[in-house]
Amino acid sequence: MRTIGLLGGMSWESTAVYYRRINETVRNSLGGLHSAEVILHSVNFEAIVALQKAGDWDQAGAVLAQIARNLEAAGADCVLICTNTMHKLADTVQDAISIPLLHITDVTGEAVKAAGCRRPLLLATRYTMEQDFYLSKLRGTHGLDPMVPNEEDRTAVHDIIFSELCCGVVRETSRQRYLDVIATAKAAGADSVILGCTEIGLLIGAKDFDLPAFDSTLIHADAAVAFALELHDAPRLNAA
Secondary structure, three states: OOOEEEEEOOOHHHHHHHHHHHHHHHHHHHOOOOOOOEEEEEOOHHHHHHHHHHOOHHHHHHHHHHHHHHHHHOOOOEEEEOOOHHHHHHHHHHHHOOOOEOOHHHHHHHHHHHOOOOOEEEEOOHHHHHOHHHHHHHHHOOOOOOEOOOHHHHHHHHHHHHHOHHHOOOOHHHHHHHHHHHHHHHHOOOOEEEEOOOOHHHOOOHHHOOOOEEEHHHHHHHHHHHHHHOOOOOOOOOOO
């Protein structure tokens, strides 16, 4: 079994979902008392948010790159950045290590495309919805035509993530606000919804609306398990 390196804590609320999903899936796949080989570095999210707000992405990239190096040195065979927004720095992190970075946008885009959807609504932080790093990959690599909410709705989606979900707060009024955003997008032609922030699955899921839902957190965690189990009972790649 390969070892999964998790670069988490952004926020820890969703990193806990990663940890549970990965281990439950390994147990369901292998049975008995099997669980995943995982190395987790969980950051102080307050420090990362300060860099985001300051627009200091270079420093944020340096921080994540060093953590990724540490995960590799500790024996990780792959790295996951357990947040969509910080995939803005995915190339910086990948360039710092020799093991693969499992990219959340790629595995999510592949899932949307495989389901036959083309016009997903992207719900995420303002950074992810408004900057090009995520949308351009969905378009260019996966041939999708993603939509984002209007300015007022983007603000609501973003604020609920940071002021509520990242703090473990789940409110029915916020759930309804998200569902209203989805209904508006559906009327405008959305054929699916990407939960493109790792906390959004704490608030809404496929059971809450009638469009196909793609929870990036669960898709990303499942991709990590698929990678880890590919070499089950085989020697580690970096074994002496």
